[in-house]
Amino acid sequence: xxxxxxxxxxxxxxxxxxxxxxxxxxxxxxxxxxxxxxxxxxxxxxxxxxxxxxxxxxxxxxxxxxxxxxxxxxxxxxxxxxxxxxxxxxxxxxxxxxxxxxxxxxxxxxxxxxxxxxxxxxxxxxxxxxxxxxxxxxxxxxxxxxxxxxxxxxxxxxxxxxxxxxxxxxxxxxxxxxxxxxxxxxxxxxxxxxxxxxxxxxxxxxxxxxxxxxxxxxxxxxxxxxxxxxxxxxxxxxxxxxxxxxxxxxxxxxxxxxxxx
Amino acid sequence: xxxxxxxxxxxxxxxxxxxxxxxxxxxxxxxxxxxxxxxxxxxxxxxxxxxxxxxxxxxxxxxxxxxxxxxxxxxxxxxxxxxxxxxxxxxxxxxxxxxxxxxxxxxxxxxxxxxxxxxxxxxxxxxxxxxxxxxxxxxxxxxxxxxxxxxxxxxxxxxxxxxxxxxxxxxxxxxxxxxxxxxxxxxxxxxxxxxxxxxxxxxxxxxxxxxxxxxxxxxxxxxxxxxxxxxxxxxxxxxxxxxxxxxxxxxxxxxxxxxxxxxxxxxxxxxxxxxxxxxxxxxxxxxx
Numbered sequence: 001x002x003x004x005x006x007x008x009x010x011x012x013x014x015x016x017x018x019x020x021x022x023x024x025x026x027x028x029x030x031x032x033x034x035x036x037x038x039x040x041x042x043x044x045x046x047x048x049x050x051x052x053x054x055x056x057x058x059x060x061x062x063x064x065x066x067x068x069x070x071x072x073x074x075x076x077x078x079x080x081x082x083x084x085x086x087x088x089x090x091x092x093x094x095x096x097x098x099x100x101x102x103x104x105x106x107x108x109x110x111x112x113x114x115x116x117x118x119x120x121x122x123x124x125x126x127x128x129x130x131x132x133x134x135x136x137x138x139x140x141x142x143x144x145x146x147x148x149x150x151x152x153x154x155x156x157x158x159x160x161x162x163x164x165x166x167x168x169x170x171x172x173x174x175x176x177x178x179x180x181x182x183x184x185x186x187x188x189x190x191x192x193x194x195x196x197x198x199x200x201x202x203x204x205x206x207x208x209x210x211x212x213x214x215x216x217x218x219x220x221x222x223x224x225x226x227x228x229x230x231x232x233x234x235x236x237x238x239x240x241x242x243x244x245x246x247x248x249x250x251x252x253x254x255x256x257x258x259x260x261x
Numbered sequence: 262x263x264x265x266x267x268x269x270x271x272x273x274x275x276x277x278x279x280x281x282x283x284x285x286x287x288x289x290x291x292x293x294x295x296x297x298x299x300x301x302x303x304x305x306x307x308x309x310x311x312x313x314x315x316x317x318x319x320x321x322x323x324x325x326x327x328x329x330x331x332x333x334x335x336x337x338x339x340x341x342x343x344x345x346x347x348x349x350x351x352x353x354x355x356x357x358x359x360x361x362x363x364x365x366x367x368x369x370x371x372x373x374x375x376x377x378x379x380x381x382x383x384x385x386x387x388x389x390x391x392x393x394x395x396x397x398x399x400x401x402x403x404x405x406x407x408x409x410x411x412x413x414x415x416x417x418x419x420x421x422x423x424x425x426x427x428x429x430x431x432x433x434x435x436x437x438x439x440x441x442x443x444x445x446x447x448x449x450x451x452x453x454x455x456x457x458x459x460x461x462x463x464x465x466x467x468x469x470x471x472x473x474x475x476x477x478x479x480x481x482x483x484x485x486x487x488x489x490x491x492x493x494x495x496x497x498x499x500x501x502x503x504x505x506x507x508x509x510x511x512x513x514x515x516x517x518x519x520x521x522x523x524x525x526x527x528x529x530x531x532x533x534x535x536x537x538x539x540x541x542x543x544x545x546x547x548x549x
Contacts, residue, residue: 104461107461107463109463125406125447207447207458209447222413
């Protein structure tokens with residue numbers, strides 16, 4: 001307990017003090033301001049869109065990574081090993097690196113961005129850029145969790161369902177999604193939460209315009225300089241979201257962890 | 262009930278030991294740095310980055326054993342860091358407002374404040390200039406992407422003033438400022454971020470400083486001058502922070518900004534240097 005407390009204190013005291021400094025009056029007055037509301041709304045919309053895109057694009061990837069042949073070290077393809085490292089990469093990169101990389105790729109001078117630009121599609125400085133930045137930094141959390149969920153379903157069950165005639169999408173829908181549901185849900189919650197908290201990549205790639213690209217973390221950063229109240233109120237909102245999501249993940253993960261043990 | 266009390270007591274003791282150790286380490290740090298072998302920490306506005314690095318090297322050469330470290334950022338951001346207790350020996354701001362606020366909050370020594378350079382706003386466009394912008398009046402054209410600095414940053418504040426002045430200027434008209442604002446796609450956190458996005462050709466135009474044309478990104482930019490009637494004359498002010506253990510050296514650095522070596526570098530980098538010796542100059546200039 002003695003050795004465990006310093007870090008625990010470091011992790012909790014600043015957050016408690018931050019919430020303690022937020023007065024109810026500040027809460028009411030800030031939450032009625034249009035700029036604060038639009039930051040909250042924008043954050044919720046973009047991170048939900050980012051989660052949607054991650055589920056659509058990340059589920060097939062997680063499923064492929066979880067194929068029995070890719071889970072056994074002996075039979076694992078080199079492609080799967082590389083893909084797994086690539087999926088982990090954004091979680092260890094500083095988000096500012098992600099921002100610069102995205103700007104150089106999807107900005108109007110980047111190889112893909114230039115092509116989109118001639119087609120009349122602009123990404124940088126739009127809410128789409130916010131969503132892409134969020135997918136970049138947050139999707140690995142979903143893919144990793146979904147992959148381990150799919151992998152835990154087991155080869156025998158797959159074979160059994162194949163014999164029963166289930167194949168392709170119906171196999172995924174009727175066997176994998178229900179059985180890996182907890183992992184998918186926990187991964188989705190973590191992904192969404194990380195997307196809500198995205199800051200560095202958004203600032204560089206999407207810029208900062210209230211109502212368009214200024215998400216809650218950006219408003220906290222700028223509010224910190226312009227007047228502490230907005231920063232404090234939005235920080236408390238972000239902490240509230242994080243606590244609810246982490247609590248949900250706990251509830252989702254606990255029984256399955258017990259049954260796996 | 263006894264157990265928690267004991268463990269709380271031990272936590273207190275552990276914290277006390279940790280604090281005592283860090284105090285001892287910090288104490289050693291300041292004792293270890295005799296005069297002439299000091300590290301000077303300068304917090305300076307982002308627009309000063311290129312020229313201050315050069316001035317810092319020259320200062321080190323003329324003060325053997327001294328190392329100058331810099332933190333560059335928005336003047337407002339640096340001021341807030343000082344107010345929150347961040348270490349720093351010299352503060353150099355890009356406008357009087359930030360310096361006045363720093364004086365008012367007691368983080369810099371009021372008697373040490375010096376104006377050491379001036380600057381002006383410049384419209385910058387990427388070298389390619391695909392939008393074909395040739396003057397300020399083009400900026401209200403719909404569909405452009407304009408980046409400016411956030412209002413709390415000095416350059417962003419100057420930009421806003423320029424647009425407000427344009428409202429009463431018959432050459433631009435009352436709707437001009439609204440048209441320009443509708444084209445703004447991002448409010449950046451400092452002038453360096455504005456310059457970077459223009460240099461990368463990710464936006465069509467932005468407002469930065471005259472000195473940015475002579476900065477490290479200058480070759481990627483085309484600078485379009487601002488009409489004299491709208492130009493904002495900007496001041497750079499430097500001051501010694503209060504409570505710095507290197508007060509004498511910090512004061513020397515502030516004085517050095519008026520020395521020939523520093524002034525010539527400021528002029529080369531496109532800053533406007535004071536005509537009167539800056540050492541005597543207190544406040545002046547300001548927006549017209």
